[in-house]
Amino acid sequence: MDETKCSKEVWNEFSYPTRRHCSRKVWKDGFCWQHHPENVKERKQDQEKRRQVKLKNHPLIKLLIANAKIAILTKAMQEVIDRYPYPNIPLGINVVDTLKQALQDADNVKEVE
Numbered sequence: 001m002d003e004t005k006c007s008k009e010v011w012n013e014f015s016y017p018t019r020r021h022c023s024r025k026v027w028k029d030g031f032c033w034q035h036h037p038e039n040v041k042e043r044k045q046d047q048e049k050r051r052q053v054k055l056k057n058h059p060l061i062k063l064l065i066a067n068a069k070i071a072i073l074t075k076a077m078q079e080v081i082d083r084y085p086y087p088n089i090p091l092g093i094n095v096v097d098t099l100k101q102a103l104q105d106a107d108n109v110k111e112v113e
């Protein structure tokens with residue numbers, strides 16, 4: 001084996017599915033820059049970060065978050081309606097607290113499972 005070449009085995013594009021050694025020069029620890037485990041790990045972490053950002057901004061995820069917020073607010077309003085079925089009984093301060101809490105809970109929904 002040529003010690004000046006990278007020790008990573010890669011797919012042979014000319015006779016797939018055989019493998020061959022990477023033809024690049026050694027950069028550090030027997031690997032080229034691209035195949036050095038530290039750089040491979042760093043690239044995978046960067047890819048995962050980009051994937052997470054992309055996923056978070058996907059329209060479907062945004063729709064699911066919006067639906068989760070609507071569900072919280074709808075539930076809180078229904079609780080208020082159920083607790084005060086008689087129009088001549090004044091609404092208590094805890095109605096406002098319930099709705100304030102629901103608004104806060106809805107605002108805190110940043111992701112869905």
Ligand SMILES: [Zn+2]
Nearest residue numbers: 006022032035
């Ligand atoms: Zn290599």
